[in-house]
Amino acid sequence: MQMPIDDRKQRVLRAIVSLYSDDGEPVGSGLLAEHFGRAVSSATLRNEMAALTKLGLLEQPHTSAGRVPSAKGYRYYIDNLLDTSLKLSESEKRAAEQAFREMDYDPERLAQSAARALADWTGYTVVATTPKSEDMCIAHFEVMQVGRYTAAVLAVTGAGGVRTRTAKLDFELRPGDAERLAQTLNEHLTFRSAADVSQPLLHAAAEGMGAGGAVFYPVISAAYTLLKEAGRPNVYLEGQQNVLGYSPQEECLRTLMEFFGDEEAVKRFISPKSERTTVLLGDEMPEYRMPGVCILSKRYVAGGGLTGAIGIVGPTRMRYREVIPRLEYFALLLGQCMSGKTEHGQRQEE
Amino acid sequence: MQMPIDDRKQRVLRAIVSLYSDDGEPVGSGLLAEHFGRAVSSATLRNEMAALTKLGLLEQPHTSAGRVPSAKGYRYYIDNLLDTSLKLSESEKRAAEQAFREMDYDPERLAQSAARALADWTGYTVVATTPKSEDMCIAHFEVMQVGRYTAAVLAVTGAGGVRTRTAKLDFELRPGDAERLAQTLNEHLTFRSAADVSQPLLHAAAEGMGAGGAVFYPVISAAYTLLKEAGRPNVYLEGQQNVLGYSPQEECLRTLMEFFGDEEAVKRFISPKSERTTVLLGDEMPEYRMPGVCILSKRYVAGGGLTGAIGIVGPTRMRYREVIPRLEYFALLLGQCMSGKTEHGQRQEE
C-alpha cells in the first residue's frame, strides 16, 4: 500500500489538505504557490498536482476548478502524513478535565455527558458507548417491588453499571417475596456469562423460588434478559443537530441521518479494531456510503478488561490535528473516570 | 376569536387544506373546482378565495400561484373544521396493540419504544415523556455496592420507575454498609417531596449512618439528587431522521434540529395544557419559530395522578384526520400499559 511519492509531492498533498480544510474551496495552483511563499512557481505546482491527480490522490470537481483531496488522498494523508504524536495544549487539557469534573459518576451518564461535552467542543456529532468486556457477567441481583403486581429486577454488571428491567406477575407480591427472589437469582445467575446459562438452569432457578416456580417466570426472564444484555454496550449519540454544519450535501445528509437512526450500525462503525485512533472515511463504508464524511474512533480502557469506544462523526475536511488530540484526551479521561482512578467527586448541586 | 365565515367559505378552506396536504403545491381555482366536481365555477371559487385571503386565512406565495392556508388559516381549520371524534379503524387498532405487546414493561423503555413505534408508523418525529405526578416522591431506596469504593443508590419512584445514581466514597465499603445506608435513606427520605427535605434533615440522615456521617455524604447527595429528579420526566425523542421528509426548507431545518437538541424546550412544548389533543403551530412558537412545522401533543394518564405526554412533530400540512387518532390511541395504550391495566405480557426472547 506504500506509494512511492517524493518528498515534495507529500508536502503538496499536505498543503492541499490543509488549505482545503480551511474553507472547503478547491485549491488552485496560485493559492498553493502563495502558501509556499512563492518559493516555487505555480507552474511547477501545476505539474506536481497533475501527477498527484494521475495517482488518484487528488481530484478536480471540474476542469477549471482547483484540486480537492480524493478519498484515496485523504487515506494517504491520514496514514502517512499525519503527525501521530499530536498533543493538546495545557489549557485545553484543563478545560476538558473541568468538564469531566462536573459529570455524574455513573457509567451510563458519564458516557452520555462526555459525548455531549465533546460534541459541544468540536461542533461535530459524538458517539460514546458504555464499557463492556468479552465475558460480562452479573455480579449481583436485587429485586424490588415497584407496584402491587410488578417487581423491578436490578443487576450490577461487572463494569459497575446498574441496569433494570421490570417484571409483571399474575398475582400480588407479598412482603419477603422480593428478598427471596433476589436470593435465588444471586445463587443461580451471578458470575456466569449468558452462554453458560442453559434452559435447565433457568428451570432450576424457577424451582428454587418455590411455590410452583413457573409463576415467577417473568422475573427469571427479566434476569436472563439483563444477563444477555449485560455485555451489550449502550450507545449515546450527541450533537446530532451539528450535522447541518458539516454535512456536504443533501443526499449525504439523508444517509447520515439514517445512519444515526441505525443504532447497531453506529455501534459497529464506532468500535475500533485497533488500539490507535481509527479514521474511517465515509467513502469506505459499505452500507452507508457518505462521501465527505469521516468517523474517528478511539477505544477507552476502564480497567478490569473493560473497554468502550468514543467516536466523532464529522466532515472529511476536518482539522485532524486539533480534533484527534481532543478525542484521545477524552478517551483517556473517560477510561480514568470509569475505572475510578481519578479524584472524581460527586457533583454538588444546590 | 370566532370569525363570521359562511358555510361555503368553510368548505373551501377545508378543501384547500386537504388538497394542499396531498402534494404540498399551492391550490388554484381550477383544481379546486375539479375537487367540487365542477358544481361551482372556478370564477366563483376565485371570489371566495380572494375573500379568505382578505381575512388572512389563505396566502399566496406569489401573484400567479395558487393559495396556501396561512398559519391563521390552519389555526381556524384545527379549531373549527376538524372533526374531533376521529376514530381509528379496527385493523389499525390491532396493529398498535400488537406493537405495544412487544414492548418491555419498564416505564422508561416503554416510553421510548412507543415513541419509536409511532415515529415509524407516522414517518414523523415523536417525543414521549415518562410519567410524573405533581408531588412525586421516592417509595423505596436501595444501596448496592458496585465497586470497592462505589455504591449505586437506587430509588423506586411513586410511578414505579427505577432510577440510579452512583456515589463514590473515599474509603472501602465493608459488608453490611450497603444495607445500613439503605435503611437510613428509607427512614429519612422516602415519601417526602423534594421541597420537604431541608438541609438539617439531610444532616440528620448523615448522622444516622453513624461513623462520622460526613464520610457518607456522597450517598446522601446521590439520594437527594434522585429525589429532586424523581418528578422530572425523562424525554425520549425518536425518528429524528424523518425530519428530512417533512421539513419545509433549509432555514427551518436548522431551527428544528436546534429545537430537538434543546431537551428542556422539547419537554415544555410537548406538555399539553389541556385534556384534549393540542396542536401547536411552528409559527406560534416564540423561541423556535418554525413555519411549516407543527407539534401535536396528547396527555396520557397512567393512574394514581401520574401523567405523561406523547407528541408528534411534523409538517403543518400533515393529514390530521389520520395522525390525530393514531396519537390518541397511542396515548391511551401508553397510559394503560403504564398503569398495568392490560394483559401486558413480558417479551419472550430466546
Add this chain to the structure above:
DNA sequence: TTTTAGCACTCGGGAACATAGAGTGCTAAA
C-alpha cells in the same frame, strides 16, 4: 534535467433576455 513564463483552452456561474403557462382580478353579461 528541472523549473518557469506564456498562452490557448475549458468549464462553471452569473447576468440578461425571451417565453410559456399557471393563476389571478376585474368587468360585464346571464
Add this chain to the structure above:
DNA sequence: TTTAGCACTCTATGTTCCCGAGTGCTAAAA
C-alpha cells in the same frame, strides 16, 4: 349571485453570452 371572458402578473425554464479561474502544454531559461 354566478359565471364567462380577458388582460395582466409573476414564476419557472431555457438560451445565450461573457467573465474569470484554473488548467495543460510548449518552449525557453536555469
